[in-house]
Amino acid sequence: MIATTISSGVVVLVGAVFLACAVEMVEALTIVLAVGHTRGWRSAFEGTGLALVALGALVAILGPALIHVPLSVLRLVVGGVLLIFGMQWLRKAILRAGGLKAQHDEDAIYRETVAELEGLGAGVNRDRVAFVMAFKGVFLEGLEVVITVLTLGTSAHRLGLAVVVAAIAVVGVGIAGLIVARQLSNVPENLMKMGVGVLLVSYGTFWTGEGLKVRWPDGDVSLALLVALYLMVTWSMVTLLRRDAPLESTKEVAR
Amino acid sequence: MNRASALARRALRGFAMFWWDFLVGDTPELFVAALVTIGAVAWISQVVHSNAGAIITLLVLAIGALALSLWRAQRGAKPRRP
Numbered sequence: 435m436i437a438t439t440i441s442s443g444v445v446v447l448v449g450a451v452f453l454a455c456a457v458e459m460v461e462a463l464t465i466v467l468a469v470g471h472t473r474g475w476r477s478a479f480e481g482t483g484l485a486l487v488a489l490g491a492l493v494a495i496l497g498p499a500l501i502h503v504p505l506s507v508l509r510l511v512v513g514g515v516l517l518i519f520g521m522q523w524l525r526k527a528i529l530r531a532g533g534l535k536a537q538h539d540e541d542a543i544y545r546e547t548v549a550e551l552e553g554l555g556a557g558v559n560r561d562r563v564a565f566v567m568a569f570k571g572v573f574l575e576g577l578e579v580v581i582t583v584l585t586l587g588t589s590a591h592r593l594g595l596a597v598v599v600a601a602i603a604v605v606g607v608g609i610a611g612l613i614v615a616r617q618l619s620n621v622p623e624n625l626m627k628m629g630v631g632v633l634l635v636s637y638g639t640f641w642t643g644e645g646l647k648v649r650w651p652d653g654d655v656s657l658a659l660l661v662a663l664y665l666m667v668t669w670s671m672v673t674l675l676r677r678d679a680p681l682e683s684t685k686e687v688a689r
Numbered sequence: 690m691n692r693a694s695a696l697a698r699r700a701l702r703g704f705a706m707f708w709w710d711f712l713v714g715d716t717p718e719l720f721v722a723a724l725v726t727i728g729a730v731a732w733i734s735q736v737v738h739s740n741a742g743a744i745i746t747l748l749v750l751a752i753g754a755l756a757l758s759l760w761r762a763q764r765g766a767k768p769r770r771p
Binding site: 510514515517518519521522524525528529532534535577581635638639642643646647648649650663667671675678 | 707711712714716719720722723724726727730731734735740743744747748751752754755756758759762763766
C-alpha cells in the first residue's frame with residue numbers, strides 16, 4: 435500500500451515535470467537553433483547559458499524559501515496556481531486536438547524567427563540581437579518550467595527529485611535537438627502538451643483539496659484516479675469539439 | 690534615488706504583469722472559476738463539514754470551468770450567420 439502510494443505520487447510528479455520541461459525545451463531550442471543558424475552560434479550560446487543560469491538561480495533562491503511556508507497554505511496556493519495553469523494548458527491542447535486552433539508547428543516558428551532575424555541585418559562577432567533573442571526565448575519558456583518544478587517539487591516535498599528530472603529533460607532534449615537540428619517538428623509536442631495539461635490539472639485538483647482539508651479516499655492513490663478522470667474528460671471534450679468543428683477558414687479565431 | 694525607485698517600480702510592474710499574464714491572460718474565466726471553486730470547496734469542507742460534497746464540488750466546478758472556457762472558444766470560432 436505504501437509502495438503504491440509513493441509510486442503514484444512520484445510517477446505523476448516525474449511525468450508532469452519531465453513532459454513540461456521537454457515541451458518547453460523543444461520550443462526554446464527552436465528559437466536558439468534559428469538564432470544560431472542565422473546569426474552565429476557564439477551569441478546564441480551565450481544568451482542560452484545566461485538564461486539557464488538565471489533560471490537555476492531562481493530555483494535555488496525560491497525553492498528553499500518556499501519550503502518554510504506552512505504546508506497547508508503552500509498546497510492551497512500551489513493547488514490554485516496549478517489548477518489555473520493546468521486548465522490553460524489543457525484548454526489549448528483540447529482546442530488544437532479538436533481542430534479549433536492551429537497545431538503548434540516548430541517548422542513554422544523556425545521559419546518565422548529566421549525571417550525576422552535576417553531582416554535585422556548581418557551580425558558581428560558579439561551579436562546583441564542574437565544574444566537577447568536567445569536569452570529571451572530560453573528564459574521565458576524556462577519560467578513556466580521553473581514554476582512547474584517549484585510548485586510540484588515543494589508541495590510534494592520532493593524538490594530535489596523535481597530538479598533532477600527537469601535537468602534530465604532539459605539536457606536530453608537539448609542533446610537530441612542539437613543532433614536532429616531542424617527535425618523538432620517531428621516531436622509529438624501537441625500530444626505532450628495535452629499530457630502535461632492533464633497532469634497539472636490533476637495535481638492542482640489534488641493539492642487544492644489537500645490545502646482545504648479535504649480528505650481524499652485512499653490518500654495519494656486518488657491522484658492516479660484524478661489523472662484517469664481528466665484523461666476521460668479530455669477525450670470526451672476533444673470528441674465533442676471534433677464533431678462540431680467549424681469551417682477551415684474560421685479555425686484561427688479561437689485563442 | 691529617483692533612478693533606483695524608477696527601476697524598482699519597473700521591476701514591480703514587470704513582476705505584476707508576469708503574474709497577470711500567467712494566471713489571467715486571455716482566459717479570465719478560468720481564473721475566476723478557480724477562485725469560485727476554492728471558495729465553494731472551503732465553505733463545504735469547513736462550514737458544512739461534508740468531505741464527499743467538497744470532493745464532488747471540486748471536480749464538478751473544475752471540469753465545468755474547462756467546459757465553459759472551451760464553449761466560449763468554440764462560440765468565438767463558429768462562423769456568424771448572415
